[in-house]
Amino acid sequence: xxxxxxKHETRRSLVMVTGLGVxxxxxxxxxxxxxxxxxxxxxxxxIETTDPARTSTQFAAPVTEIPVPAGIEPAEFVRLDRLExxxxxxxxxxxxxxxxxxxxGRRVGLVLGLGAEHLKTWESxxxxxxxxxxxxxxxxxxxxxxxxxxxxxxxxxxVAAACGSSGYALAVARSWLRLGWVDACLAGGCxxxxxxxxxxxxxxxxxxxxxxxxxxxxxxxxxxRDGFVMGxxxxxxxxxxxxxxxxxxxxxxxxxxxxxxxxxxxHMVAPNxxxxxxxxxxxxxxxxxxxxxxxxxxxxxHAAGTPVGDVAEAGAIRIACGTAADxxxxxxxxxxxxxxxxxxxxxxxxxxxxxxxxQAVPPTVNLDNPDPACPLDHVxxxxxxxxxxxxxxxxxxxxxxxxxxxxxxxx
Amino acid sequence: MNVAPSPRLPxxxxxxxxxxxxxxxxLSEMAAVRSEPCPAGGxxxxxxxxxxxxxxxxxxxxxxxEALADHPRPPEVTGHAVVSAPCQAGRLTAARTLAALPTxxxxxxxxxxxxxxxxHSIAGAVSVALGMHGPHLGxxxxxxxxxxGLFTAATLLTGGGDPDCSAAWLIATxxxxxxxxxxxxxxxxxxxxxxxxxxLEPIGSPEGGGEDMPELSLAVHMPAGTAGGPRLHEPxxxxxxxxxxxxxxxxxxALAWWTIGCPWGGAIRVAGRPRxxxxxxxxxx
Numbered sequence: 001x002x003x004x005x006x007k008h009e010t011r012r013s014l015v016m017v018t019g020l021g022v023x024x025x026x027x028x029x030x031x032x033x034x035x036x037x038x039x040x041x042x043x044x045x046x047i048e049t050t051d052p053a054r055t056s057t058q059f060a061a062p063v064t065e066i067p068v069p070a071g072i073e074p075a076e077f078v079r080l081d082r083l084e085x086x087x088x089x090x091x092x093x094x095x096x097x098x099x100x101x102x103x104x105g106r107r108v109g110l111v112l113g114l115g116a117e118h119l120k121t122w123e124s125x126x127x128x129x130x131x132x133x134x135x136x137x138x139x140x141x142x143x144x145x146x147x148x149x150x151x152x153x154x155x156x157x158x159v160a161a162a163c164g165s166s167g168y169a170l171a172v173a174r175s176w177l178r179l180g181w182v183d184a185c186l187a188g189g190c191x192x193x194x195x196x197x198x199x200x201x202x203x204x205x206x207x208x209x210x211x212x213x214x215x216x217x218x219x220x221x222x223x224x225r226d227g228f229v230m231g232x233x234x235x236x237x238x239x240x241x242x243x244x245x246x247x248x249x250x251x252x253x254x255x256x257x258x259x260x261x262x263x264x265x266x267h268m269v270a271p272n273x274x275x276x277x278x279x280x281x282x283x284x285x286x287x288x289x290x291x292x293x294x295x296x297x298x299x300x301x302h303a304a305g306t307p308v309g310d311v312a313e314a315g316a317i318r319i320a321c322g323t324a325a326d327x328x329x330x331x332x333x334x335x336x337x338x339x340x341x342x343x344x345x346x347x348x349x350x351x352x353x354x355x356x357x358x359q360a361v362p363p364t365v366n367l368d369n370p371d372p373a374c375p376l377d378h379v380x381x382x383x384x385x386x387x388x389x390x391x392x393x394x395x396x397x398x399x400x401x402x403x404x405x406x407x408x409x410x411x
Numbered sequence: 412m413n414v415a416p417s418p419r420l421p422x423x424x425x426x427x428x429x430x431x432x433x434x435x436x437x438l439s440e441m442a443a444v445r446s447e448p449c450p451a452g453g454x455x456x457x458x459x460x461x462x463x464x465x466x467x468x469x470x471x472x473x474x475x476x477e478a479l480a481d482h483p484r485p486p487e488v489t490g491h492a493v494v495s496a497p498c499q500a501g502r503l504t505a506a507r508t509l510a511a512l513p514t515x516x517x518x519x520x521x522x523x524x525x526x527x528x529x530x531h532s533i534a535g536a537v538s539v540a541l542g543m544h545g546p547h548l549g550x551x552x553x554x555x556x557x558x559x560g561l562f563t564a565a566t567l568l569t570g571g572g573d574p575d576c577s578a579a580w581l582i583a584t585x586x587x588x589x590x591x592x593x594x595x596x597x598x599x600x601x602x603x604x605x606x607x608x609x610x611l612e613p614i615g616s617p618e619g620g621g622e623d624m625p626e627l628s629l630a631v632h633m634p635a636g637t638a639g640g641p642r643l644h645e646p647x648x649x650x651x652x653x654x655x656x657x658x659x660x661x662x663x664x665a666l667a668w669w670t671i672g673c674p675w676g677g678a679i680r681v682a683g684r685p686r687x688x689x690x691x692x693x694x695x696x
Contacts, residue, residue: 122502155677160552
């Protein structure tokens with residue numbers, strides 16, 4: 001477990017979110033994403049399955065439009081593969097949102113959370129008639145192409161922790177800022193749907209099979225849940241040290257106040273029924289943020305809608321938060337967006353910032369019959385207006401990877 | 412946007428490298444290593460633990476186990492973090508999967524594809540095999556994986572301070588040459604998969620040359636003012652060269668330090684213990 005909290009004063013610098021870009025099944029920030037979350041809209045729908053994999057899953061939560069970033073010709077953008085488009089669009093949005101263009105001389109880094117870049121790019125190429133996967137080539141990874149395109153000259157690294165990948169990217173970026181290795185850092189991640197990933201998760205029996213009712217298929221914490229729904233998209237954050245962000249008059253969307261990470265060390269594939277290590281990650285994040293469980297105003301759960309995982313997470317929250325868990329509002333936005341896989345943690349971090357901005361907790365839709373094995377203060381069906389100063393977000397992944405991020409309203 | 416780098420040059424935090432091991436296996440030898448991943452006297456893993464694992468995971472885990480066996484005082488690994496830094500892992504399985512897709516459809520796709528062939532999978536395998544509870548993650552994935560992995564492992568150790576995360580394993584893996592595959596995804600050559608595993612532990616100042624300095628230390632150096640924009644990848648020179656450099660630095664002979672350039676202009680420097688300390692220790696002994 002690591003809270004990434006520093007021993008030295010310089011390593012305790014507050015790190016703020018000064019820019020944000022999101023692409024999701026519910027749209028972007030510019031097209032009313034936060035409204036959609038608070039209204040409980042679902043981005044899950046039937047999808048075309050004419051792909052060669054002929055997967056048995058007939059629904060997902062796709063991104064219907066990836067906005068072309070300003071400064072890039074639409075014809076050029078269209079030539080990029082879908083994964084690069086999916087990352088570049090919110091990255092450029094985060095840069096624009098941060099308004100760093102007027103402050104040259106900064107070293108800006110990039111941490112890309114992406115779990116299976118090569119699987120996705122080899123597959124995209126193959127489905128388009130290419131043979132890259134069969135050829136003995138080694139090319140620069142996506143993060144370096146993105147950094148070059150954006151003109152970044154700081155460190156650029158891809159990190160992966162399965163479904164927590166983009167959250168780990170935020171954690172690494174915060175450390176770089178505290179170490180003084182960057183002056184600002186873009187961090188986050190996105191993912192795309194693909195025929196083989198849909199098929200692999202389906203064959204793993206991890207996906208919902210409610211082909212007759214797609215919008216009701218993603219139902220975290222509900223007794224009728226039968227697996228998750230795959231989605232695509234994600235988000236990127238511009239992070240800066242508070243002092244410099246304030247000095248340049250940046251818009252402070254919130255503070256990345258706490259990080260907690262751990263591993264179960266139990267199984268490569270099967271979710272762990274023992275919530276001990278997940279609870280340790282939550283406790284570490286709270287300690288890192290220097291808050292008590294009672295100070296959490298909203299918990300965005302990982303809760304993908306799997307029978308085992310949701311119960312284990314509820315147990316982890318209860319272990320880490322104790323009796324405070326009775327009154328912490330909890331929801332899973334995956335009920336509306338599906339599981340964005342590598343992009344999930346960043347998207348859900350953005351949902352936390354949305355809750356802080358709007359002072360309301362987004363709901364878990366489709367939560368008709370809360371599972372008694374998940375005894376939490378669920379926000380079911382409709383958003384709950386309330387004071388939100390602190391929001392936490394869990395992310396868990398294959399291999400027993402556990403992550404908790406804590407965001408605090410900017411003072 | 413950021414046309415000039417920061418003038419700030421933070422003092423490089425350091426890590427000690429307390430053990431390392433290099434392991435390689437030809438593709439044709441992989442089945443044997445897969446079925447017997449542990450060196451004699453090593454831990455006992457569940458039967459067929461690596462049955463579905465990618466070749467990089469097979470060799471990477473073996474390198475970790477050999478490094479542990481070589482450690483002068485084998486540590487308790489429960490709190491350790493793991494960073495894996497492969498170069499294009501998963502290609503063989505991906506090729507076979509895609510080759511079968513047009514005729515086999517969804518049913519032909521293995522459920523192990525994503526958990527075993529993703530960037531994090533090597534770190535996950537090591538974390539699970541040894542019951543580690545520190546964070547584990549994959550880094551890089553391409554030709555710069557070694558530099559990116561070292562950079563990220565140093566981030567975890569020096570940017571953090573959690574006493575539970577006492578050390579981090581870095582496992583860098585690569586093929587000596589990428590597998591040449593036919594249309595069915597079957598290899599037409601017999602490449603060698605290489606893995607370097609090293610255990611990093613935080614230390615104070617690597618420049619201090621104190622008595623508690625480990626035989627090998629590692630520090631991140633950020634550029635003070637390189638001109639120009641970013642560069643695309645600059646291969647680090649391969650695991651074999653880096654492993655040889657580690658050995659030479661540890662021996663304290665002609666090679667005092669070795670530097671790996673990072674694509675963004677920074678550098679990772681590995682150094683042997685300063686000679687005066689080594690000499691004093693020898694005399695004391």
